[in-house]
Amino acid sequence: MRIAARAAGFAALALVCAAPAANAEKLTVTQYGRIVATLPWAVALEHGMFKEAGLDIDGITAGAGGGTSVRNMLASSLPVGELSTTAVVAAIRTGMPLKIIWTASDHVGELAWAVKPGSGIASIKDLVGRKAGYTNPKSTTEMILRIALAKENLTGKVEILAMGGLGPALTALAQGAIAAGTLNDPLMTLEPKKFDIIFYAHQYVPKFSWSVGVTTQDFAAKNPKIVQAIVDVHRRAVEFTYANRDDAAKVYAKTWEVSRDEADKILPKYYDWKHWSAGEFSKEGLDAILEGMRVVGDLDGPFDWSKAIDQSFLPESKRIKF
Structure with missing residues (x-):
């Protein structure tokens, strides 16, 4: 049902012009400057890596996520971007000619569920008979919460509710409307006394490839050098981020508009x-x-990663077998 509904939204963009990128292009990156996974792109901009690679990219379009970011990328003259994996899978299932070409992150990061101090709730098992919140229907937070409850044999024993976002979830938690709600950085690290964390998402889903690089089949075929250059910039920026923590912290502080001291507290983990x-x-x-999409009713059949992914832009040593 949801896949069919999305099809109409994507249909108008099924035929995307695959012309080479013009000057001063913007790269589409979901939640750029909001989530830490996008830090390497800020590093790439700060150090002129796009220009060094011969790319006329001078900024990032911070997609809002989901199908909106897919549509924005396809509507641009540079149909290459870093998007939500679930949105890309949904688009491919509607027949969109997309190819996944790199993974941005396969760790769900700092996402956690928290309670108010003194609540008497010490673990996920203490949520039985209570209410727990997630952000939006079909979101990563709903997927993770359902998976976590299932692994603890708590399905149906905890009432889970969509809050409409991270902010509203915390408001509902503060008002007592829910017993536990979603929490992430920078609030998690900078104001730790306000919440007690009862579980992290990565405790239940150690690997979760929630953000990937994608382009259209046509653009990749007609502009392989551009695509290769973007993939190479991403890899170089990631390697730089790992090798130069002090510099990366400065870039984070600048882009996320936090103090350097705050950046130094947030990034180490x-x-x-x-x-x-x-x-x-x-x-x-x-x-x-795929498991997450199934538990929220967003996927009701098989999905072949080997047909959706093109590893030809990655070094041979980085390729895997499906």
């Missing part, structure tokens, strides 16, 4: 998690995406 992928794919992380 992302290095421990190996949050950024240099492009290679994780079969475990991809399959976790």
